[in-house]
Amino acid sequence: MDFKNFVIVALLEFGLINCYLPPSIQVCHLADPDLDQCIIASVNGIRSNIGSGDFGNGTKLIAMDPAFVDRMDIDAGPSLQASFRNCTVTGAKTYQIDKMHFDVPKRMLKVLLTLAEMNLRGKYIMRMKLSMLQLDGAGDFTTNSTDVKVLLKIRYAPVERTDSAGEKRPGVRFLPVDFKVKFAGPVRFYLQNLINGQPELDSIANEALNQNPDLLLEKAIPAIRQFFSERFTAVANGLVQDADLDEVFPV
Numbered sequence: 001m002d003f004k005n006f007v008i009v010a011l012l013e014f015g016l017i018n019c020y021l022p023p024s025i026q027v028c029h030l031a032d033p034d035l036d037q038c039i040i041a042s043v044n045g046i047r048s049n050i051g052s053g054d055f056g057n058g059t060k061l062i063a064m065d066p067a068f069v070d071r072m073d074i075d076a077g078p079s080l081q082a083s084f085r086n087c088t089v090t091g092a093k094t095y096q097i098d099k100m101h102f103d104v105p106k107r108m109l110k111v112l113l114t115l116a117e118m119n120l121r122g123k124y125i126m127r128m129k130l131s132m133l134q135l136d137g138a139g140d141f142t143t144n145s146t147d148v149k150v151l152l153k154i155r156y157a158p159v160e161r162t163d164s165a166g167e168k169r170p171g172v173r174f175l176p177v178d179f180k181v182k183f184a185g186p187v188r189f190y191l192q193n194l195i196n197g198q199p200e201l202d203s204i205a206n207e208a209l210n211q212n213p214d215l216l217l218e219k220a221i222p223a224i225r226q227f228f229s230e231r232f233t234a235v236a237n238g239l240v241q242d243a244d245l246d247e248v249f250p251v
């Protein structure tokens with residue numbers, strides 16, 4: 001092969017290798033002795049992309065910050081029934097990675113991160129028995145929290161995918177992400193009109209709720225986990241859907 005052909009082949013290959021993953025993703029090599037550090041840098045480098053869902057060159061996935069949640073329900077029997085609608089969640093892009101480990105043989109990443117803040121606003125309907133108070137409200141709500149700890153377990157499997165030319169290629173698929181959350185800092189709720197028809201009791205009722213935020217939070221956590229698990233899995237798979245296994249996880 002003469003030099004000119006070599007350059008063309010090299011350019012073609014370079015082009016092919018780079019056209020599957022969005023350009024914002026910094027790839028890490030599995031054999032890198034600093035693999036975990038490399039991934040931390042890579043994840044820190046896509047903060048604004050995670051927020052907007054725009055990863056460049058036409059890869060537009062669902063936005064994480066703000067994230068829109070059309071519905072989240074809590075059914076904890078007669079003591080608590082709630083439905084949160086049309087919610088906007090902000091704070092996902094305030095993540096700091098505290099720890100991260102990639103277990104290459106198990107194809108599993110564990111990430112411990114802290115969200116500096118996580119805020120929600122939207123509409124709610126709720127019935128809840130809170131010591132002496134029977135809450136029965138509907139209206140607008142806001143919830144603000146800081147220092148939210150998140151543990152993610154991300155596993156992937158090699159799969160066969162079909163590329164745009166109809167060729168079978170070795171691809172990657174992320175399994176549903178395991179998302180655990182702990183509200184380490186203070187959590188404040190404000191639910192407007194918490195005792196229907198008695199607005200003068202709003203501040204007392206909210207104060208009572210904020211005295212024991214865990215009563216509501218613990219019941220809300222399964223819905224929060226499920227929501228973020230689905231979102232993270234969708235974003236992770238959206239990023240790699242057109243990529244080869246060895247492009248996402250090169251040796």
Ligand SMILES: *[C@@H]1O[C@H](CO)[C@@H](O)[C@H](O)[C@H]1NC(C)=O
Pocket residue numbers: 018023057
């Ligand atoms: C985006 O795609 C265009 C056209 O395919 C390409 O020329 C450009 O280099 C890509 N940008 C990045 C940052 O990869």
Ligand SMILES: *[C@@H]1O[C@H](CO)[C@@H](O)[C@H](O)[C@H]1NC(C)=O
Pocket residue numbers: 085086123
């Ligand atoms: C949520 O938003 C949709 C579309 O904007 C609207 O039709 C619906 O009434 C809203 N639901 C509540 C409970 O506000």
Ligand SMILES: *[C@@H]1O[C@H](CO)[C@@H](O)[C@H](O)[C@H]1NC(C)=O
Pocket residue numbers: 119142143144188189190
């Ligand atoms: C949460 O923060 C927003 C924006 O700063 C504020 O408007 C709202 O009142 C706060 N809610 C609570 C419950 O503190």
